[in-house]
Amino acid sequence: xxxxxxxxxxxxxxxxxxxxxxxxxxxxxxxxxxxxxxxxxxxxxxxxxxxxxxxxxxxxxxxxxxxxxxxxxxxxxxxxxxxxxxxxxxxxxxxxxxxxxxxxxxxxxxxxxxxxxxxxxxxxxxxxxxxxxxxxxxxxxxxxxxxxxxxxxxxxxxxxxxxxxxxxxxxxxxxxxxxxxxxxxxxxxxxxxxxxxxxxxxxxxxxxxxxxxxxxxxxxxxxxxxxxxxxxxxxxxxxxxxxxxxxxxxxxxxxxxxxxxxxxxxxxxxxxxxxxxxx
Amino acid sequence: xxxxxxxxxxxxxxxxxxxxxxxxxxxxxxxxxxxxxxxxxxxxxxxxxxxxxxxxxxxxxxxxxxxxxxxxxxxxxxxxxxxxxxxxxxxxxxxxxxxxxxxxxxxxxxxxxxxxxxxxxxxxxxxxxxxxxxxxxxxxxxxxxxxxxxxxxxxxxxxxxxxxxxxxxxxxxxxxxxxxxxxxxxxxxxxxxxxxxxxxxxxxxxxxxxxxxxxxxxxxxxxxxxxxxxxxxxxxxxxxxxxxxxxxxxxxxxxxxxxxxxxxxxxxxxxxxxxxxxx
Numbered sequence: 294x295x296x297x298x299x300x301x302x303x304x305x306x307x308x309x310x311x312x313x314x315x316x317x318x319x320x321x322x323x324x325x326x327x328x329x330x331x332x333x334x335x336x337x338x339x340x341x342x343x344x345x346x347x348x349x350x351x352x353x354x355x356x357x358x359x360x361x362x363x364x365x366x367x368x369x370x371x372x373x374x375x376x377x378x379x380x381x382x383x384x385x386x387x388x389x390x391x392x393x394x395x396x397x398x399x400x401x402x403x404x405x406x407x408x409x410x411x412x413x414x415x416x417x418x419x420x421x422x423x424x425x426x427x428x429x430x431x432x433x434x435x436x437x438x439x440x441x442x443x444x445x446x447x448x449x450x451x452x453x454x455x456x457x458x459x460x461x462x463x464x465x466x467x468x469x470x471x472x473x474x475x476x477x478x479x480x481x482x483x484x485x486x487x488x489x490x491x492x493x494x495x496x497x498x499x500x501x502x503x504x505x506x507x508x509x510x511x512x513x514x515x516x517x518x519x520x521x522x523x524x525x526x527x528x529x530x531x532x533x534x535x536x537x538x539x540x541x542x543x544x545x546x547x548x549x550x551x552x553x554x555x556x557x558x559x560x561x562x563x564x565x566x567x568x569x570x571x572x
Numbered sequence: 573x574x575x576x577x578x579x580x581x582x583x584x585x586x587x588x589x590x591x592x593x594x595x596x597x598x599x600x601x602x603x604x605x606x607x608x609x610x611x612x613x614x615x616x617x618x619x620x621x622x623x624x625x626x627x628x629x630x631x632x633x634x635x636x637x638x639x640x641x642x643x644x645x646x647x648x649x650x651x652x653x654x655x656x657x658x659x660x661x662x663x664x665x666x667x668x669x670x671x672x673x674x675x676x677x678x679x680x681x682x683x684x685x686x687x688x689x690x691x692x693x694x695x696x697x698x699x700x701x702x703x704x705x706x707x708x709x710x711x712x713x714x715x716x717x718x719x720x721x722x723x724x725x726x727x728x729x730x731x732x733x734x735x736x737x738x739x740x741x742x743x744x745x746x747x748x749x750x751x752x753x754x755x756x757x758x759x760x761x762x763x764x765x766x767x768x769x770x771x772x773x774x775x776x777x778x779x780x781x782x783x784x785x786x787x788x789x790x791x792x793x794x795x796x797x798x799x800x801x802x803x804x805x806x807x808x809x810x811x812x813x814x815x816x817x818x819x820x821x822x823x824x825x826x827x828x829x830x831x832x833x834x835x836x837x838x839x840x841x842x843x844x845x846x847x848x849x850x851x
Contacts, residue, residue: 301581302580302581302584302621303584303621303625305581305582305584305585305588306584306585306587306588306622306625306626307625307629307631308585309584309585309588309589309592310588310592310626310629310631310632311631313588313589313592313593314592314631314648315688318688328629342581342582343585346582346585346586347585347589350586350589350607352586352589352590352593353589369593394741394742394743395743398741398743399741400741400742400743400764400766402733402742402764402767403730403766403767406721406730406731406732406733407730407731408721408722408724408725408728408729408730408731409594409597409725411721412725434713434714435713435714435717435733435735436733438714438717438718438721439717439721439731442685442687442690442717442718442721442722443687443721445687446687446688446691449687450687451682451685451686451687452685452686452687452718453685454681454685454714454715456714462673462677462678462679463673463679463681464673464674464677464679485679485681487679487682488681488682
């Protein structure tokens with residue numbers, strides 16, 4: 294790196310690039326100052342400039358921590374109207390008649406696995422649940438994984454993936470059985486013993502919820518580790534049954550009905566992003 | 573948003589935040605200029621300033637497209653020495669004795685599922701394979717999904733997840749069977765018919781490769797859709813067998829041996845990120 298001095302505008306761009314590329318990761322001031330060849334105090338001033346700019350343009354929040362362990366991190370967030378527009382756009386995509394499958398199922402795989410949509414929805418989940426302070430995100434294979442990963446990335450916490458069967462390559466595991474409402478069968482889920490320390494706070498993320506049996510299974514699994522559950526976040530929940538077995542939960546879209554004959558999908562975006570089913 | 577004029581330094585920060593938060597996504601100039609309340613030509617000048625700054629600080633590349641459909645996108649990339657340091661750090665983490673499981677397996681789940689490591693490795697995969705021009709990333713459930721998602725996100729292409737069994741909720745599917753070297757059994761994989769258009773170019777991503785049987789299965793599955801395969805990217809490959817059934821491939825770490833008794837893990841980072849096994 295050459296020794297040419299870096300102007301303030303360039304510094305703001307470099308700081309922004311580093312912070313935004315690593316959501317929720319704490320950077321110490323010297324880590325930020327070092328490559329720029331400036332003092333920590335200069336970086337402090339630059340961060341104080343960036344905060345209001347990020348707020349004004351709805352780009353999220355820059356959190357600065359004072360003191361010896363001082364530093365800064367970027368919390369990806371967006372204004373409520375941006376979230377509403379996003380959910381309206383998602384709702385329109387889900388309503389495409391070609392998504393209606395034989396049996397009245399909906400093809401959502403391309404959406405919930407899309408890097409762009411997973412990032413958008415994961416950020417919405419993270420913003421809604423951050424106040425609950427989850428230390429881990431938990432999902433069960435398979436289709437919830439992209440959403441869960443992007444939620445964990447936005448929150449800056451690890452992702453745990455429960456498996457349908459315990460694999461030898463993951464070592465000793467804790468298993469539970471649960472009743473799946475979708476298949477009507479007893480199913481198993483497991484998580485490596487070492488995956489979740491006691492006292493953790495778990496946010497459960499999945500793509501779809503009907504009765505909440507699978508999410509309830511994940512709650513029970515987390516309980517076996519002595520973890521508490523912050524709640525459940527799903528992309529789509531069915532309107533019925535109205536009472537789910539897993540609470541509190543937050544669904545971004547509420548699915549009223551799928552008419553296989555006319556390929557009509559009746560759903561609505563959930564505009565109140567306060568988790569439902571709070572005790 | 574208030575009508576206060578935005579200075580150049582603030583504009584550079586806003587442009588950086590928007591580009592970096594959406595890797596490989598093309599923004600039209602008017603999309604970038606609109607919220608800033610400036611002319612397209614001003615944004616063009618700002619992008620011309622940002623390009624060299626990004627290059628100088630190893631933050632990646634800003635690609636600008638001229639003309640009526642003109643715009644800009646951010647390609648996440650890093651210098652070779654940053655990649656080397658990252659792989660040395662990953663190698664050290666993999667060598668932790670506590671990772672050695674009964675049977676001489678290695679516990680890697682927390683690393684390959686970590687949002688931070690998945691983002692880092694996905695960016696390395698994307699940078700190495702971008703010249704091959706993949707249009708889709710393909711993996712098979714489960715542990716390769718986070719890496720595959722972050723690779724797809726870096727490349728700005730969709731992610732496809734092959735399932736071990738065809739689910740009714742994904743509609744008509746194409747299935748293949750293949751011989752898994754790890755289990756010694758014939759296994760099945762499937763992908764929804766609508767997932768992959770003919771003429772696609774597929775990059776296969778997985779966490780681990782021994783003989784390459786699973787990756788070869790994914791190559792065959794892509795072939796059923798009339799897709800060509802750019803290659804295979806894995807986090808860890810075993811040194812033996814030296815000749816894999818899936819080529820060309822790129823492994824970030826090469827695993828020589830795991831000694832269960834002494835919990836000794838013999839591996840080395842692959843410092844030549846040119847895919848091996850090119851014809």
